Amino acid sequence: MNAINGEKSIEKSIRRQYILLVVTLIFVMVTLILGTLLFRFYMSNFKTKQVSNEYDKYYVMITDNYKSDFWQAIYRGALEAAREEGIFVELLGQNISGEYSCEELMRIAIASRVDGIIVYANESDEMTELINEATEKEIPVVTLYNDNTRSSRMSFVGVGSYNIGREYGKQINNIVREKRRDSIESDRIGQRSPLKIAVLVNADAADTGQNIIISAIQDCLRQVNITDSEYNISTVTIDNTNAFSVEESIRDIFLMENVPDVILCLNELDTVCAYQAVVDFNKVGEVNILGYYDSDAIVNAVDRGVLYATVSIDTRQLGEYSVKALNDYYEYGNTSQYYSADITLISQDNVADFLNKEEGDE
């Protein structure tokens, strides 16, 4: 009996040892395979990381300051429109250290043999030459926001400066009327002085857009029966030749004897600087600022009443049109000479809607 039990137990324990052996063997194998797979997984993960979309065409967008919200917004619109077509748009200068002027960037773009150039142009001869050179090398050029009319540029994408001028004119009209009312109430009609309007003009601008805006304002005011004696438009040249001069120039305005009643800003940076200066010099309410562009800071300033009004430009549309113009060129060999993006005026009356919409967008 004992012997039989012993026999059974010994067989059992031998079998147990063999089972343990097999299980361990499987375990070791599984460990090895798992380890290898894990490693493979990491390695492949590491390698496949760099795969990305490839595009057929390569356009560049050249601006004077790629960092500004305005240009970034336009760029986003352009990139979105281009991607759908299998095209990549690069905001040139973003990836290059060092500051470059539009002209230098043009040269780089031409040398890089890109498929299309969208450039924030000006009326300088150099720009004209460069645009012509690019066209010679069969690179289509679209001028964006600022035109170079004499060049062989294919198309101009901008905002209707005249329309902007009219919008500003309407706002100035409102300001003049408010002032009239104030004067009547205070019985000092005889003494009322003309409304001083200062239009901030960039120093380098042989810029037709600005002139058009000014004349549009004048036209508008004339139409609503405001006599020339009631207002006085002057241009204040803002030195934008070096990096920080804009801000200084705008502060200088407030240090003058005659601080203007209305300051008309025609770009984003001027608007922000003027707004800050008004706050710093404690002139809110005295100096009405008509701003430009609808960055968050600017819209908020309108909301708080620091800015009288601002003009919102459909930047996305600007971008889209630029790309569309270049695409049309490749598709049809030609395209419309002139694209105009929509503008909207943001004043105290509709700023709430605008803010809501933005929140909704987000």
Place this chain on the structure above:
Amino acid sequence: MNKFLNKPLQFKIISVCVFVNVLIFTVNLLLMLGMNAMAVEMEKVYEGNRALNEIAEAISDVQGSMTDYLSSKTSDSLEEYFISAQRLQDRAGNLDNRVTDHALTRMERNIRNMTGDYLDVVSRTIESKRGRNVEKYRKDYEEATQLYGFLNEYLRSLNQELFVSNSESYSIMARAFRRFEFISFIVMTLVMIGNVIIVTSFVRAMMLPLKKLSDSANEVAAGDFDVTLPEVSYQDEIGIVNNAFSKMLVSIKQYIQRLTESMEKERDMQEKELMMESHLKDAQLKYLRAQINPHFLFNTLNAGAQLAMMEGADRTYEYVQTVADFFRYNIKNQQTEVRIRDEVTLVDNYIQILNVRFSGDIGYEKQVDERLLDMVMPAMILQPIVENAVNHGIREMGSEGVITLRVYREDDNVCIGIGDNGKGISQENIRKILSGNWHNDENSYDNNGIGMDNVISRLRLFSGNEDVIDIKSAGQGKGAEVLIRIPFSRAAQ
């Protein structure tokens, strides 16, 4: 599996060792491959930067040689220009030409194209210089220099971007490397533990039958032959030893059985021999009896006794009466077992007769436990021993010889001791007597015919014990004692 288990032990042990080593080797190989792959990736990380630096170097060479040529127009600088331009073209040709989401590839593409442009301008400059078109080559030179500046700037930016991205991938890589190290450590540890378990379990499985075998061997050594060994299913050395041991056990058992049988046979034969001897004695006795008519003898002795009484010879009467009793006991006693009392009486009578014969020379001392006298013992035992003691021990001593008879109880034995103070027996003779090899002349005249070996054999048969009789002698001249030990249980029957 079974095929493997049937292989020799040596093969199995070597196989397991080799297997475990191969496993460790495999792990190491995998680790090494992994390390290698990692190292290759790591090497690649800054490859892009190196390539860019080479391009930058080549561009600066081109620019330098062009400037040299323009300023000195040496053939050396021209040659250098051609070489470096070729090198630049080759290197730039390796750059990525795709437009992707990655800024780096786009920059590469731009650098590639700009390099092409730059080389065109440079070659145009060189051509103009050769054609001595001063105005044109100056203008071209300026253009080339401007492009050179852009290119350098671009390269520097790309280099920096690349460096940032590479540093990032390097740190990812380093992290992956750490993780890899950790994984490898875990895998190695697990495999190591696995190996230990594999070897342990395998060796244990192999050794279990052997252990069982050694246990069985120990049991067998301790005298237990009823061990059954498990049948080992595979035929390695252990299996063979195991089976051989099983077979050996069976044959040992058979051998022991045969041995027992033959021993039993031998004992039977001994018994037969003894019986024959006793039959012979019986026959001799019957012969003697046949010769003497007991009734005639007793009547004669009785007449002698009456005569002695009538003549007033009391001692003669007593002597004749004792002789009559002595012979009556011898003749009438047909049983094999008698009471000790009868035997003691016989010895008394015998000594009395001898004392008459040898004129009272023999001293006789008796120490008897009366309670034991009703125990049984074989007949005709004490008288032959006393006879021997007298004949061989004290015959020549005259009146100094003393015979001592003791009956007493010792432990579980009834002890009967017959001693003398005679000449003693040598140890050799004691041994001979006890082993039955002592042969006296049985038919000597003064002998009632029953030898010591007969006495010893009968005693041993009666008690079933070899140690039933013992002879002690302190040496030459110091007497001897024959000691009979009958187990109490046997004597009480």
